[in-house]
Amino acid sequence: MALCGAALAAEEKRGQVTNLPLPRFVSLKANEGNVRRGPSLTHRIDWVFKRRDMPLEITAEHGHWRRVQDRDGAGGWVHYALLSGVRTVLIEQDMAPIHTRPDAGSPVDAAFELGVVARLGECTPEWCRVSAGGYKGWIEKTALWGVGKDEIRE
Known part of the structure; x- marks a missing residue:
């Protein structure tokens, strides 16, 4: 049975790893968090978030990695251990x-x-x-x- 366009739009997008809604907000758990170009330690670090408790928006998931962005849309891939469900x-x-x-x-x-x-x-x-x-x-x-x-x- 196919969903019509309106029903499909009403269906929430969910992360393939956690099954939690995407996008969703979290916060930075650590004082520093490396932001990588891709979802692994072999990917280059593009920059470092340096503000503990900063709110971030998760837009994608891949294994232990979450693609996040900040208020200005800057972001990349961060290891999930650096993120907290505590909302800020x-x-x-x-x-x-x-x-x-x-x-x-x-x-x-x-x-x-x-x-x-x-x-x-x-x-x-x-x-x-x-x-x-x-x-x-x-x-x-x-x-x-x-x-x-x-x-x-x-």
């Missing part, structure tokens, strides 16, 4: 207000600078709970990279 996000708006509740009218507890890496908590369709530097609260999802536009987290 990158603040994409300078002095982004962190609210006490998921409501623009609620009090602001803090403001995060552009480029801050924050731990991701629950998300509604428009807001996410984040924490960084001892501060926590709610931020509009549009100010973040590292969470899906339609992603809901509890």
